[in-house]
Amino acid sequence: MTTPTITPYRSELPAGRDGFGQLLRSEWTKFRTVRGWVVGTVIAVLATVLIGVLTAKGSMCSVGPFPGQPVGLPCTGTIGVGGGAVSDTFNFVHQPMTGNGSITVRLTSLTGEIPVGPLRPDAGANERPGLQPWSKAGIIIKQNTTEGSAYAAVLATGAHGIRMQSDFTQDTAGLAGAVSPTAPRWLRLTRSGDTLTGYDSTDGTHWSTIGSTRLAGLSATVQAGVFATSPAYVHVVSQSFGGSSGTGGPTQATGVFDHVELSGTPPGAGWTDTGLTDVAEPQMGAQNQFHQNGGELTVSGSGDIAPAVVGGTAAGSPIETTLGGAFAGLIALIVVGTMFVTAEYRRGLIRTSLVASPRRGRVLAAKGVVLGGIAFVAALLGVVIAVPIDEHLLRANGNFIDPAPTVADARVLIGTAAVLAVAAVFALGVGVILRRSAGVVAVVIAVFVLPRILATAGVLSTGASEWLLRVTPAAGFAIQQSLPQYSQVDADYSPAGGYYPLPPLAGFAVLCGWTALVLGLAFHLLRRRDA
Amino acid sequence: MRSALHAEWTKLRTEVGFSWLLLAVVAVTVVLGVVVTGAVHCTAPAGCVPDLPKLSLSGVQVGQVVVAVLAVLVISGEYSSGMIRTTFTAMPRRLTVLAAKAVVLTLPVAVAGCLAVLISLLASRFLLARNGLSLPLGEGAVLRAAVGSVLYLVLIGLLSLGIATAVRDAAASIGVVLGLFFLFPIVIGMVSDPVLRRHLEQISPTAAGLAVQATTGLGSLPIGPWSGLAVLAGWAGGALAVGLGLLWWRDA
Numbered sequence: 001m002t003t004p005t006i007t008p009y010r011s012e013l014p015a016g017r018d019g020f021g022q023l024l025r026s027e028w029t030k031f032r033t034v035r036g037w038v039v040g041t042v043i044a045v046l047a048t049v050l051i052g053v054l055t056a057k058g059s060m061c062s063v064g065p066f067p068g069q070p071v072g073l074p075c076t077g078t079i080g081v082g083g084g085a086v087s088d089t090f091n092f093v094h095q096p097m098t099g100n101g102s103i104t105v106r107l108t109s110l111t112g113e114i115p116v117g118p119l120r121p122d123a124g125a126n127e128r129p130g131l132q133p134w135s136k137a138g139i140i141i142k143q144n145t146t147e148g149s150a151y152a153a154v155l156a157t158g159a160h161g162i163r164m165q166s167d168f169t170q171d172t173a174g175l176a177g178a179v180s181p182t183a184p185r186w187l188r189l190t191r192s193g194d195t196l197t198g199y200d201s202t203d204g205t206h207w208s209t210i211g212s213t214r215l216a217g218l219s220a221t222v223q224a225g226v227f228a229t230s231p232a233y234v235h236v237v238s239q240s241f242g243g244s245s246g247t248g249g250p251t252q253a254t255g256v257f258d259h260v261e262l263s264g265t266p267p268g269a270g271w272t273d274t275g276l277t278d279v280a281e282p283q284m285g286a287q288n289q290f291h292q293n294g295g296e297l298t299v300s301g302s303g304d305i306a307p308a309v310v311g312g313t314a315a316g317s318p319i320e321t322t323l324g325g326a327f328a329g330l331i332a333l334i335v336v337g338t339m340f341v342t343a344e345y346r347r348g349l350i351r352t353s354l355v356a357s358p359r360r361g362r363v364l365a366a367k368g369v370v371l372g373g374i375a376f377v378a379a380l381l382g383v384v385i386a387v388p389i390d391e392h393l394l395r396a397n398g399n400f401i402d403p404a405p406t407v408a409d410a411r412v413l414i415g416t417a418a419v420l421a422v423a424a425v426f427a428l429g430v431g432v433i434l435r436r437s438a439g440v441v442a443v444v445i446a447v448f449v450l451p452r453i454l455a456t457a458g459v460l461s462t463g464a465s466e467w468l469l470r471v472t473p474a475a476g477f478a479i480q481q482s483l484p485q486y487s488q489v490d491a492d493y494s495p496a497g498g499y500y501p502l503p504p505l506a507g508f509a510v511l512c513g514w515t516a517l518v519l520g521l522a523f524h525l526l527r528r529r530d531a
Numbered sequence: 532m533r534s535a536l537h538a539e540w541t542k543l544r545t546e547v548g549f550s551w552l553l554l555a556v557v558a559v560t561v562v563l564g565v566v567v568t569g570a571v572h573c574t575a576p577a578g579c580v581p582d583l584p585k586l587s588l589s590g591v592q593v594g595q596v597v598v599a600v601l602a603v604l605v606i607s608g609e610y611s612s613g614m615i616r617t618t619f620t621a622m623p624r625r626l627t628v629l630a631a632k633a634v635v636l637t638l639p640v641a642v643a644g645c646l647a648v649l650i651s652l653l654a655s656r657f658l659l660a661r662n663g664l665s666l667p668l669g670e671g672a673v674l675r676a677a678v679g680s681v682l683y684l685v686l687i688g689l690l691s692l693g694i695a696t697a698v699r700d701a702a703a704s705i706g707v708v709l710g711l712f713f714l715f716p717i718v719i720g721m722v723s724d725p726v727l728r729r730h731l732e733q734i735s736p737t738a739a740g741l742a743v744q745a746t747t748g749l750g751s752l753p754i755g756p757w758s759g760l761a762v763l764a765g766w767a768g769g770a771l772a773v774g775l776g777l778l779w780w781r782d783a
Contacts, residue, residue, distance in 0.1 A: 036703070040703070047710075051714060054722075055718050057727075058722035058724045058727040058731075060724050324718060327713070328710065328714055331709060331710045332706065334706065335703055339700070339703070436548075438603045438701035439548075441701075442599065442600045445596075445705070445706070446596050446709075449713045450713070452717075453713060453716050453720075454592075460570065
């Protein structure tokens with residue numbers, strides 16, 4: 001007799017899958033089936049667009065009206081060779097130069113003054129000294145006399161010694177020290193093909209190279225000569241309370257050149273004086289002047305040859321001005337992100353979730369991925385709809401939107417969406433830690449929005465404002481900065497002036513660091529506590 | 532009404548974290564006020580005329596967030612737990628319930644607000660005295676700023692209560708309330724049209740309401756101190772009216 005073999009029971013059902021994909025799918029199903037969360041996400045998109053439209057509608061820009069004009073002119077700006085907004089206003093005394101060539105001068109004096117004008121109405125008084133740190137006079141080789149065209153220049157400055165600058169953003173230091181009749185400076189700029197090389201010297205015999213640059217696509221005939229320009233003075237009285245107040249106005253710089261030697265120019269060619277300007281506004285009181293006295297050239301000019309900065313000479317609005325609505329979207333997404341987890345605690349669904357997937361870290365990760373993805377798409381949608389509408393409205397109101405290189409534009413748009421998505425995930429993490437939705441929403445909105453309001457409203461001192469925007473999650477908004485700071489442009493680089501203290505990606509990294517910290521703590525508590 | 536007040540007070544004081552939130556109102560208000568006042572450095576007294584009482588009381592801008600949380604919890608907690616049905620079964624008159632909630636919210640907020648304002652002013656006075664600046668507490672304008680700040684916090688609480696009654700969900704209510712608080716200043720900061728900006732400053736609940744803290748340069752303000760507070764009172768009254776209307780109209 002044989003013993004019947006007993007087959008152990010095996011379920012006929014296929015083994016349940018508990019992969020991460022399943023978890024993602026379950027979290028996605030939860031999200032899309034709760035009406036409030038979907039509505040909240042749609043509100044985030046709409047709020048981003050609507051608040052943006054409101055701010056754009058209320059932002060006008062005009063210059064003037066000048067005598068003889070009934071209304072002011074729309075603001076204008078100049079686009080430089082790199083595709084970014086620039087300031088290109090100076091007095092250019094030039095000759096055509098064909099092929100390779102060079103220009104050498106001795107600069108014996110650089111002076112500056114604040115001219116009598118509408119902003120300084122003490123008529124009768126003479127012009128007062130007002131050499132700016134970045135007042136410039138020197139030699140320049142420029143593609144043509146169109147604003148924004150390619151150039152390289154060797155120049156003396158008010159307070160930063162000799163520099164070689166090119167294509168608005170490049171700046172290399174040469175000899176230090178100020179120019180005066182007792183300490184003249186010799187400057188030389190040579191062209192060889194597309195390569196321009198700058199030299200300086202104190203005596204005209206011992207030369208040192210400052211640097212060289214390649215101006216791609218420089219045409220055969222360019223304009224070479226001497227120039228002078230001087231940026232507007234801004235006297236900002238920063239106050240540790242109630243913000244800052246400033247006065248400002250145009251200034252004018254004068255350079256005196258002699259021992260001018262040119263090669264590559266037509267023999268016997270004379271000088272042409274061209275005043276380049278990129279603002280519709282006449283430089284109030286400042287005048288371009290040129291005198292030739294034998295071999296001595298005296299050139300005066302006003303303006304700047306420099307990249308645009310927020311609130312600088314170039315009267316444009318950076319692209320982030322069109323993103324005012326992102327804060328409204330941020331608040332809505334923080335609410336959605338919070339509810340995505342606190343509702344589970346309130347309804348007890350979290351117990352089911354954790355029974356179905358006992359590895360709690362994976363539940364948290366799946367929630368984060370689904371929420372972050374949805375928030376990113378919603379925010380990007382809001383931003384992509386809002387920006388063209390707002391740009392259109394801003395232009396209709398006379399604003400000039402500073403173009404930034406496409407990479408920077410894309411970084412601002414995608415970065416804003418990323419900040420909103422990370423903020424929603426941050427809220428999720430705080431939701432797991434605190435569990436109570438009212439407190440979570442209040443804390444998260446406060447740490448994201450309040451620092452920015454406090455820092456830019458002028459309640460705090462500049463130091464405290466910068467500190468706030470460095471260490472709080474609000475630092476992430478630095479990714480919206482489209483116009484970088486330039487050491488060769490003096491401007492108000494404080495939060496109140498529109499600048500974040502950290503570079504874009506560093507600011508975003510601070511935000512991500514906080515979010516990682518919060519998620520880490522949430523993970524720890526989720527594992528340790530009862531659900 | 533007495534029993535309604537008693538019931539609401541019992542619910543509020545047993546709310547988890549109620550006393551902590553009241554304490555937080557005082558703490559954050561005082562801390563921010565002290566930090567801001569401590570940063571005041573006037574090297575040239577002639578060219579620097581800060582509104583010291585307003586600075587000392589700037590902590591109210593953070594304190595109001597905690598007040599809003601407290602106010603939202605008064606009603607939305609009942610909706611999330613279903614307690615609201617019991618409440619309305621016991622007290623079917625919805626106006627009585629909302630009025631009782633408003634009263635029991637107002638008193639603790641007023642007490643915490645008084646403490647916060649008083650400690651902020653005293654601490655700032657001490658800090659400023661070390662920097663050679665004086666903060667005259669007895670002056671009419673300073674008293675107005677102090678009393679006005681307490682009233683401001685109370686009105687912020689009532690506004691939040693009204694919004695939470697209408698919205699019900701705690702997270703969404705706080706989102707709406709803080710959106711109302713914070714989006715106005717952000718939009719105001721971005722709008723360059725001076726006329727529109729002035730209008731926004733006149734109708735924003737927080738910007739107009741905080742005008743009551745101003746003690747200097749009243750002529751250049753977009754709205755006067757008391758009329759600014761009246762704008763906030765209008766917002767609070769409107770929100771409570773909408774909340775009450777929805778209470779009557781909707782099922783609990």
